[in-house]
Amino acid sequence: MLDVKRIRDQRDLVRERLASRGAGDEAKVDQALEVDAQRRQLLAEVETLKAQRNRVSKEIGALMGQRKLAEAEARKAETRQIGDRIAELDGKVAALEGARDQVLLRLPNLPHESVPVGRTAEDNVVVRMWGEKAVSTFPLLPHLDLCSRLKLVDFGRGAKLSGSGFLLYTGWGARLERALISFLLDLHTGQHGYTEVSPPYLIGRDCMVGVGQFPKFEDQAYAVQEGLDSSTLGRLYLLPTAEAPVANIHREEILSDAQLPIRYVAYSPCFRAEAGAAGLGTRGMIRVHQFDKVELIKIVRPEDGYAEHEKMVADAERVLQLLGLHYRVVLLCTGDMGFASAKTYDLEVWAPGQGQYLEVSSCSNCEDFQARRMNCRYKLADGGNRFPHILNGSGTALARLFVALIETHQQADGSVLIPEPLRPYLGADRLPLPACCP
RNA sequence: GGAGGGGUGGCAGAGUGGUUGAAUGCGGCGGUCUUGAAAACCGUUAGGGCGGUGACGCUCUCGGGGGUUCGAAUCCCCCCCCCUCCGCCA
CATH class of the missing domain: 3.30.930.10 (Bira Bifunctional Protein; Domain 2)
Structure with a gap:
């Protein structure tokens, strides 16, 4: 499997090397990158939410320890819907990752530069x-x-x-x-x-x-x-x-x-x-x-x-x-x-x-x-x-x-x-x- | 196939809902001490992802997947693997 980061950083080189195989695989590169870009965007979003949730959960733990139960309950209610949003985004990220890998797993390796270019x-x-x-x-x-x-x-x-x-x-x-x-x-x-x-x-x-x-x-x-x-x-x-x-x-x-x-x-x-x-x-x-x-x-x-x-x-x-x-x-x-x-x-x-x-x-x-x-x-x-x-x-x-x-x-x-x-x-x-x- | 037991960091082994990514020991690495070494002592020691030039920050991972919960190594469900005994068998 090709390294996504490399595909991202050296997109043209990767496309050119794939094209040299003559199988038309270079067309899939943009597809993989697009899905990956979406994935990264959602990932950033969901991780921010998770950071928030983790912070609040720790606070709730501390409040419970201090027997401030009412306050803890209030915080719980406040955080409840974050969980749903996280679950939703997690699902989307996983789906995008699957879609990306589906493409990546079907991309062949890049030929080494010492390999003669040819078709048959x-x-x-x-x-x-x-x-x-x-x-x-x-x-x-x-x-x-x-x-x-x-x-x-x-x-x-x-x-x-x-x-x-x-x-x-x-x-x-x-x-x-x-x-x-x-x-x-x-x-x-x-x-x-x-x-x-x-x-x-x-x-x-x-x-x-x-x-x-x-x-x-x-x-x-x-x-x-x-x-x-x-x-x-x-x-x-x-x-x-x-x-x-x-x-x-x-x-x-x-x-x-x-x-x-x-x-x-x-x-x-x-x-x-x-x-x-x-x-x-x-x-x-x-x-x-x-x-x-x-x-x-x-x-x-x-x-x-x-x-x-x-x-x-x-x-x-x-x-x-x-x-x-x-x-x-x-x-x-x-x-x-x-x-x-x-x-x-x-x-x-x-x-x-x-x-x-x-x-x-x-x-x-x-x-x-x-x-x-x-x-x-x-x-x-x-x-x-x-x-x-x-x-x-x-x-x-x-x-x-x-x-x-x-x-x-x-x-x-x-x-x-x-x-x-x-x-x-x-x-x-x-x-x-x-x-x-x- | 049946019954029971178990899967936690490089290894061993704690941990049964809260600041635990994880005690402790061993091993590894660095240091102090020493002429040198050992011993002793101190420190350090997992992987992935995302962001950042970088220091670093966030996030995920305690066999795998799903669920409950504000929060799961810990509770529930499914699966996989290993060990012991029984059955079958080259």
Whole structure:
């Protein structure tokens, strides 16, 4: 959430930065300010009345103490109607505050000045590449073929169980998925300084609001209900990313300066309804309703925010390097960035069987946007409280990583060679062809 | 799910309608004393909002919300969370 005071003080700058996203949100700025101005005016009025009431109440207390009862009664009568007026104004102030926040919660973050201005993914900037597209003497198969040949994923039965967009990993496929999760967690905890956490997969509404997922993207989430009690629907949601619970760990807290920087890594499955994207035509594992992801979260001092952001990208890149996968790093333009982000790098890995780059990581610095929403602060040496920068990044998403891995490392004989660092986790150096199939 | 107990400042723990935003203890910070440190003693120590250049002023907050009252941490109602016991259960 943007700081109202900042919107007030730097109105033009805020409008201009919002406009650069190309979503027309700058129009809401005046609306928020107008409601806020009304609120402040009424607030001043009601607080004056409250001061008056408090003063008289104390006097009444003193009179009662002196047994001047008649006088006390007179004062009471005098003050009685002030209470009604206060209640009335309190109600109005609360309503205006609600209206203001309604607007503020739907305003996206301001893009950082280093973000290129643009409208769509076309305007994103490739900042660097690593490795090269695989060249092969034999035709490289897409992952769908590899999965069925090697019996890694049973798409048909996955759909039977839960509908399209749900995967049933089988045999070596299931094992590879598990190996990747362990490999990623060990890498980030062991070499990159993150602390492992394992969050609940069902999370409260506040988590979703805190990271900026709600109220704007409520239609993208899976809401659950307890048994047959429909009144419980919407109390809990399946997490769309571990970012939602993990970034909220310190919600409503005042951290000490010494606690920062905080770096968490968490594995979780991710559930996305992808409403409106149904029948998108992406077969296989590229776009699904449930996938695994290892997520990185940082809570850092604002002055460290962007240095930590670059390090986070490097941490995610390290995954792809160790797995020998060609990728590119893309700096998203203003129009392509997520709601909460001030600056985002995507990591896109090359999938030779698809002939395209797949997004496997998105690393964002949300600055204090989320911290404000969740009221997470830290205490400075001078006693003041400050909102930290909160960063999130995939390290990395798994289904697409799985695709790139098997497509990149497939062999002429149909098996898949496993990169050295992953072998101890898999307990094998290749995914073999099932004995029964050529 | 049932019965009972409880949620107060960083922590512990008083406070059952009136000058209590809150005793006391611990911890933290500053100071006196000391060659230094400890002990002792003195002082200080929550967050939000609004206004003011500022010193500061006002206001709200004792799990959350509503109510009674001139006035609520204290009384009433609803909800949430934690603890103990019982039931069910991976």
